[in-house]
Amino acid sequence: MLEVENLSVSYRGISALEAISLSLMPGELVGLIGPNGAGKSTLIKAILGLAPCQGQVLFNGIPLRRQRRRVTYVPQRSQIDWDYPVTVWNVVMMAQTKSLGWGRRPGNEAKRLTSAALDRVDMLTLKDRPIGQLSGGQQQRVFLARALAQQAELFLLDEPFTGIDKKTEAIMVDIFAELSAQQKTLLVCSHEWGDNLNRYDRLLLLNRKLLADDRPQAVMTMDNIQRAFGSNMPSRFTQPRTMRLVS
Amino acid sequence: MDWLLDPLNYDFMRQALMAGVLIGVLCPVVGTFLIVQQMALLGDVVAHAVLPGLAIANFLQIPLLLGAFISGMISTFVTTWIQTQSKVKIDTAMAITFSSFFALGITLLTTLKSRLDLEELLFGDILGITVADVWQVGLITVAILIAVKFFYKELLFFTFDRLGAEASGLPVNAINLGLMTVITLAIVAGMKTVGVILVMALMISPAAAASLLTTELHWMMMIGSGLGVLSSLIGMYMSYFLNIPSGPAITLTLFVCFLLALLFSPSQGVLTSHFSMAKGQNSLD
Ligand SMILES: Nc1ncnc2c1ncn2[C@@H]1O[C@H](COP(=O)(O)OP(=O)(O)OP(=O)(O)O)[C@@H](O)[C@H]1O
Ligand SMILES: [Mg+2]
Numbered sequence: 001m002l003e004v005e006n007l008s009v010s011y012r013g014i015s016a017l018e019a020i021s022l023s024l025m026p027g028e029l030v031g032l033i034g035p036n037g038a039g040k041s042t043l044i045k046a047i048l049g050l051a052p053c054q055g056q057v058l059f060n061g062i063p064l065r066r067q068r069r070r071v072t073y074v075p076q077r078s079q080i081d082w083d084y085p086v087t088v089w090n091v092v093m094m095a096q097t098k099s100l101g102w103g104r105r106p107g108n109e110a111k112r113l114t115s116a117a118l119d120r121v122d123m124l125t126l127k128d129r130p131i132g133q134l135s136g137g138q139q140q141r142v143f144l145a146r147a148l149a150q151q152a153e154l155f156l157l158d159e160p161f162t163g164i165d166k167k168t169e170a171i172m173v174d175i176f177a178e179l180s181a182q183q184k185t186l187l188v189c190s191h192e193w194g195d196n197l198n199r200y201d202r203l204l205l206l207n208r209k210l211l212a213d214d215r216p217q218a219v220m221t222m223d224n225i226q227r228a229f230g231s232n233m234p235s236r237f238t239q240p241r242t243m244r245l246v247s
Numbered sequence: 248m249d250w251l252l253d254p255l256n257y258d259f260m261r262q263a264l265m266a267g268v269l270i271g272v273l274c275p276v277v278g279t280f281l282i283v284q285q286m287a288l289l290g291d292v293v294a295h296a297v298l299p300g301l302a303i304a305n306f307l308q309i310p311l312l313l314g315a316f317i318s319g320m321i322s323t324f325v326t327t328w329i330q331t332q333s334k335v336k337i338d339t340a341m342a343i344t345f346s347s348f349f350a351l352g353i354t355l356l357t358t359l360k361s362r363l364d365l366e367e368l369l370f371g372d373i374l375g376i377t378v379a380d381v382w383q384v385g386l387i388t389v390a391i392l393i394a395v396k397f398f399y400k401e402l403l404f405f406t407f408d409r410l411g412a413e414a415s416g417l418p419v420n421a422i423n424l425g426l427m428t429v430i431t432l433a434i435v436a437g438m439k440t441v442g443v444i445l446v447m448a449l450m451i452s453p454a455a456a457a458s459l460l461t462t463e464l465h466w467m468m469m470i471g472s473g474l475g476v477l478s479s480l481i482g483m484y485m486s487y488f489l490n491i492p493s494g495p496a497i498t499l500t501l502f503v504c505f506l507l508a509l510l511f512s513p514s515q516g517v518l519t520s521h522f523s524m525a526k527g528q529n530s531l532d
Contacts, residue, residue: 012334048414068416075410084283084407085464094404098415103397130462150415 001025002047002064002154002185007055009039009046016042018209020055026153026183029176031200031216033190035229038207040189041076044156047187048073059154069098072152074143076159076189082132088142089127092118095149117149118142121171137168144172155179155186162191173199193220254487263373263440263486263493265381267479270437270449273388275457275471276395277433278450280426282458283406283467288338289323290447292345294434296322297443298352301368306359312383312435319431322348371442371494373486380439387436391429395468398425403464440479445494449475452501456508459515474504 002024009017017039024030032040045051049065057064096110118124121141140160203219205212207228212219254260281287297315304314322344329340367375404412405422413419437446457470482497510518
């Protein structure tokens with residue numbers, strides 16, 4: 001179980017997150033939603049200990065930063081330089097870096113995990129491609145494969161559904177269901193707004209503070225949208241079926 | 248072929264060529280890490296920032312390389328510090344640091360009445376390379392290549408996805424410090440051969456040319472090193488025959504290499520990729 005207690009983040013004196021407390025159960029698939037700049041990425045980074053933060057993050061009762069192998073992180077697409085000279089295979093192999101240890105080359109087990117993960121996201125045939133020569137959806141699948149190959153218990157994914165194709169979306173939804181059946185914990189950041197959000201067990205609505213934490217149906221109310229987006233709410237949010245939290 | 252062998256009769260030229268080969272292998276390997284992190288200019292910062300260290304080391308009669316190393320490392324800290332403490336972007340921080348250190352270096356060199364040959368330091372001089380220099384460069388090169396090989400997968404992860412690497416528990420601050428150390432060492436080693444102004448060319452140009460020819464990091468390093476050695480040798484001969492400083496000779500050769508890669512790279516060349524597209528080939532496969 002992941003327990004976040006009173007987590008606050010400020011960047012150079014400007015508060016980005018205020019006293020966030022939440023808990024995630026094993027097997028739970030939780031969506032983290034909120035407008036641009038709400039602090040979704042910041043919350044994920046703070047949970048991982050990658051942002052300057054105050055508060056406590058415990059996983060199964062022990063500070064998460066002392067057991068980083070149990071958690072895996074899929075960064076927001078925009079954070080990666082897709083021209084970096086590296087192949088699909090070597091990106092997924094990065095998941096083994098920590099467990100192999102300094103100076104060790106990947107052995108059979110590492111190769112098996114890598115190839116199984118690539119196969120799971122249907123990218124094994126493209127394993128020798130440079131990542132820059134993939135579509136956005138394929139790139140996202142490579143990062144999901146890297147997360148799978150790490151065999152973690154807690155998955156933190158930053159906007160995995162942004163800019164992907166139908167096939168990737170189907171694969172990802174399927175994998176999330178499988179992981180949650182294996183009692184893994186998943187926290188997924190999202191821009192989407194609409195029926196898609198019903199695929200989560202629970203939604204966290206964030207805008208600097210945690211505004212709502214409930215079942216999707218209970219969170220997706222006009223009242224809550226207004227609270228999250230304030231008076232600057234774009235007009236398209238008034239039509240719930242097609243609503244998207246876009247930039 | 249006499250013109251090829253003739254210069255080898257001189258000790259200084261043999262030493263210069265040896266140093267050139269070593270530096271030609273080393274600098275592109277290190278420069279590759281700078282390029283993929285979009286920090287190519289950091290090489291320039293460190294290269295200029297070694298000057299105050301050289302001046303002080305010369306004044307205090309301690310080894311020049313040590314002074315240069317310390318001062319170069321300080322410049323990387325100052326750059327990072329400016330960037331993390333304010334909203335000033337990294338390129339601005341670099342520009343501020345390197346010009347200030349350079350100015351400080353020139354000031355110290357003049358006020359401390361240093362007997363260092365400024366022109367040799369700035370542009371390299373094949374006459375100035377001693378046997379001891381070759382040994383120093385050799386040791387630094389071997390040490391860095393071994394370290395890069397040993398820590399390769401960590402360095403790959405770190406330079407590709409720093410947050411991901413940190414999230415997975417890699418000691419990113421230590422890795423970053425290691426990289427800065429390696430970059431500074433490589434620059435200090437290359438100083439004698441190409442001079443502080445142009446050592447960056449040897450780090451960046453061959454690796455950049457290689458990046459146009461391949462799509463994997465280790466190949467970028469290897470092809471870069473090959474081009475680095477080739478350009479070093481050609482540059483040294485040009486320096487010998489045309490009586491120009493070695494730094495500019497090597498740098499201009501490197502530029503020609505880069506230009507050739509830019510124009511004729513099989514997959515990404517300005518001329519060749521147009522050609523292959525015209526023929527209806529898929530340059531991706
Ligand atoms: N490294 C940083 N330094 C300073 N401010 C930052 C930094 N990272 C984020 N912020 C600020 O913190 C706030 C939250 O940013 P964050 O990236 O977490 O939002 P987000 O919800 O992920 O937005 P998006 O939907 O655009 O990804 C923003 O106001 C942003 O400007
Ligand atoms: Mg974000």
